[in-house]
Amino acid sequence: MPLLSLHQLRQGFAHMFFPVLCEGCRRPLIDGEQVLCLSCCLEVPETSYHSRHDNDTEQRFSGRFPFVRATSWAWFTPDSLLQHLVHALKYHNRPEIGTWLGTRLGEQLMAAGWAHDTHMVIPVPLHPSRQATRGYNQSSIIAASLAAAMQLPTGNNHLHRIRKTDSQTQKTRTERAENMAGAFEVRDTAGIAGRHILLIDDVLTTGATLEACALALLAVPGVKISIATIGIAVS
Numbered sequence: 310m311p312l313l314s315l316h317q318l319r320q321g322f323a324h325m326f327f328p329v330l331c332e333g334c335r336r337p338l339i340d341g342e343q344v345l346c347l348s349c350c351l352e353v354p355e356t357s358y359h360s361r362h363d364n365d366t367e368q369r370f371s372g373r374f375p376f377v378r379a380t381s382w383a384w385f386t387p388d389s390l391l392q393h394l395v396h397a398l399k400y401h402n403r404p405e406i407g408t409w410l411g412t413r414l415g416e417q418l419m420a421a422g423w424a425h426d427t428h429m430v431i432p433v434p435l436h437p438s439r440q441a442t443r444g445y446n447q448s449s450i451i452a453a454s455l456a457a458a459m460q461l462p463t464g465n466n467h468l469h470r471i472r473k474t475d476s477q478t479q480k481t482r483t484e485r486a487e488n489m490a491g492a493f494e495v496r497d498t499a500g501i502a503g504r505h506i507l508l509i510d511d512v513l514t515t516g517a518t519l520e521a522c523a524l525a526l527l528a529v530p531g532v533k534i535s536i537a538t539i540g541i542a543v544s
């Protein structure tokens with residue numbers, strides 16, 4: 310048996326007294342598991358959409374703006390395990406959940422061949438004041454690990470949220486689009502001209518936010534857009 314390093318010993322003791330629990334079933338995670346245990350992982354309803362054109366994610370954007378491809382990792386339903394994970398990521402200071410989710414999706418997109426013609430990954434930005442309250446932008450956390458899994462660079466300084474928008478939850482699709490229009494601005498346009506950008510968000514609902522981001526980016530000459538989200542909301 311190999312000798313344990315001091316770090317491994319410390320980790321072992323920490324796990325003994327403060328075991329890391331599965332976010333799904335609250336059982337202690339074993340070696341190699343993060344966030345969810347293997348059996349809870351298998352419960353997440355993944356879409357397997359990444360190689361399927363005209364999938365439900367693509368249909369939500371169809372006819373609204375040109376894109377190369379679009380996909381989502383899993384179905385996002387009320388009171389689901391995925392809703393719990395995204396809620397913890399956004400409101401309970403759990404950035405490691407975003408890192409884990411981004412890695413899952415990034416590995417799948419890599420396997421589906423998305424990296425070969427994509428130049429950079431850009432997250433949907435939060436307004437600076439909201440980011441200051443939350444401490445981080447959940448989409449940036451997802452985008453960072455997703456980009457690492459796809460061996461692509463991230464571009465965090467090209468797309469900016471310049472206007473704080475009202476909550477979208479009580480709005481119709483048209484009201485959401487109006488609410489979002491002009492909320493984003495592209496800076497350093499030379500850095501993205503002619504690039505194929507993979508735009509990342511946590512959960513796709515009507516797509517008004519992603520549409521506003523895409524329209525801002527598409528105003529730069531030669532830009533092409535693809536989209537990937539962790540969840541696709543269904544009621």
Ligand SMILES: [Zn+2]
Pocket residue numbers: 331332333334335336345346347348349350
């Ligand atoms: Zn579990």
